[in-house]
Structure formats: C-alpha cells, structure tokens
Amino acid sequence: MGIGQLAGFAGATVVLVGMPGPNNTYISLRSLTQGRRAGVVSALAVETGTLVYIVVTALGLATLVQASPKLFTAITVAGALYLAYLGLKLLKAPAADHSAGIQAAPLGRIFRDGVVVNLLNPKAALFFLAFLPQFTTRGAGPAQLRTEMLLLGVGALLIGITLDLSYAIGADAIGRRFRSVRTTTRARNLVVAAIYLGLSAFALVSAL
Template sequence: MEFVIPNPANLALFVSAALVLLVIPGPSVLYIVAQSIEQGRRAGLVSDLGIHTATLVHVGAAALGLSALLASSALAFGIVKYAGAAYLVWLGLKKLCTPPTPAAIDAAPRRRRYARLYRDGFIVNLLNPKTALFFLAFLPQFVDVGRGHVAMQIVFLGLLFTALGLVSDACYALAASAAGRWLRQSRGYLAAERYLGGALLIGLGITAAFTGSSKK
C-alpha cells in the first residue's frame, strides 16, 4: 500500500500549530520538570521517553478509531481519567510519606531507577484521556481526505507530533535540570524538596480530575 502523507500546505500548518501547542506547558511538561529538578537531566529525559512512548499508543488508538470510542463513552472516559488522576495523587502521597534519611540533606539526591521513571512517565500519559481526545480532534484537521489512506495520514501526523514533543520536552528537561543543580545547593530546598515535589504531583492529579469534568 502506498504511503500517503498530507499535502505540503497542510503539513506546514500542522507543524506550526503543533509547535505553538508544545511550548505551552501542560501536565506532562510539569511532570518532566519536577523529575528533572529533583533528580537531574537523565531522569527528566527518561521521563520524557516514557511519556512519549505512551503518546505513540494514543496515536495508534486514534488511527484505529479507539479514541472515538473513548470520546463517545462517558463511562470509559471517566474510568481512564480518574485512574490517571489517582495515579498522580498516589505518586505524590508516596513522595510525601517517604522522609529522607538524616544524611540526605548533605548528600546528593537519591536516584530512582530509570526503568521506574520510564514506567511512571508512560503511565501518567497513557492514563490521560485528554491526550487521546486531543489526537482525535487535532490530527484530522490536517488530513487531506482527497489523498485517501486517512489512517496512514493520522499515523504520520501523530509520529511527527511525537517527535516534536520529544524534542521540546527534552529542552524543558535540560533547562529544569540546570535550575535543579542550583536549587540543590540550597539546604532549605533540599529539606523541603519532598514536600514541593509531592504537592506538585498531587496538584497535577487534582487538576486532571476536576478540570474539564465533562467529556465534551
């Protein structure tokens, strides 16, 4: 089957619109920033990879029409939405309830396994129905129906958006890790870091749960 992409005009418009959307920080960006500040550049980049691996799942779902099913079912939307919110809140509570060791104030921050960071980033974005609905609403606007193979065009646009997002979020991770190195020199920040990080994750979960409570 011939591989078809949208026409150049649609493609240029898509890239421009995608870049505008990507520079606006959302929950995924805030999650990456939090991990980068706390644990450094590699942690932020691994979280970025996990998040955008889940983005690929949403792209495939959009191409297969599963996002349309999610959008049409209030029950399915609610289950996925609140599961994702609860996971963020659980991560935040876990952080708040895990006090640092007495030597942690004077030592380098404890590193989590990269596999766990990747998994958490993947789950955070996978259990975000707004990502699925975003692709359902956004990608078709730039599909050239006259060229046919609509599903293939959606996959192409989704892969392009994922690549752009991977790069833009990596920039956030690098910037946040640089700021994190400066912040970690502050004893006051080190003492309060778990409260700040835990509150941020819980806040993201609450925001995900109560922002846009209607599936429409």
C-alpha cells in the same frame, strides 16, 4: 495534505505540546530534582506513551473513546488519581529514606511512571481524538485516513520529543541550583508532592 496544512499542523502542535501539562511537569520535576539523565528518561517515557496512542489511533480504537464520553472521563479521572498517588507516595516517604523519595528513584521506575502519566493524560487523549483528525483529508477512505493519521502522529512524536528534551535540559540547569540549596529531602519531596497533588485536583475538577 498540502504543505500549508502540514505547516499549520506543525505550528499548532508546537503550541499544544509545549503548553504546561502533566507530561511537561513530570519531565521538569524529574530533571529538576534528580538531574538531566532522569529528565531525558522521563522524556523518552512520555513519548513511548505517545507511540501507544499512535498505534491505538491506527487501529481505530480512538474512535471508540471519542464515542464514549464516560470512557474519556474515566481516563481523565484515572490520570488524576495516578498523579495523586505519585504525590502521596512522596509525602509518605520517610525523611531519612532517600530511596523512597523522588531524588533517588530508579530510572526504571521513572520510565514506567512517565509512560503511565502520558497514557492517562487527558491532553494527550484529546490531541489524538480531536486535534489530529482536523488535518486529515476530507472524504478520505479508511486506508488513506489511517495512513495520514499515522504520519501526523509520527510528526507529533518528533515535535514532542524535541520539546520534552528541551524541558529536561532546561529544568536540569535550574535544578543544579535547586539541588545545591541546603534543604532536606523531606522538604524537597513536599514541594514536588504539592505540585503533583495540585495537578491532580485540577484534572479532577475539569473531569467532574
């Protein structure tokens, strides 16, 4: 891989990772409604999911998913259903029960949900299945190909955590005003739930 190729990879990764999607939306909503700390935990959780993708790619399991459109569709549908689950959980939260809403979610739960959202994010899967291989050396042997994919994955991880933290900090700045508005927990949950359910519907339509 030459310098020009790496520069192209970095630029394209910034665009792809920075585009709105389930990961960025999850981080922004957590930071918006619960504050910077929750947003940072969300960002770290999402990139923990990226680490899993890097390991899967290194083991060659990504090729299996790439060769099976049905498996990829199943991952997409599972991701959409998980987003719907997060939305429905908020809709069911009693108005007076702050512990059930997104605003009082424990950091452990925020981290767990962030990892799952990324693992079931079709954009993340496509990134490692279709995008990364384009920047590897043509004709490279298995060992070299694995090494290059690992290096590209680590580069994507560093870019991703930088952008994710930017989303978290930016959303927190906006969220300070959002959280100061005199609205009920129920009303805020409805807004966030609607966003989750909208993302879920979009993902399902794209998969089916």
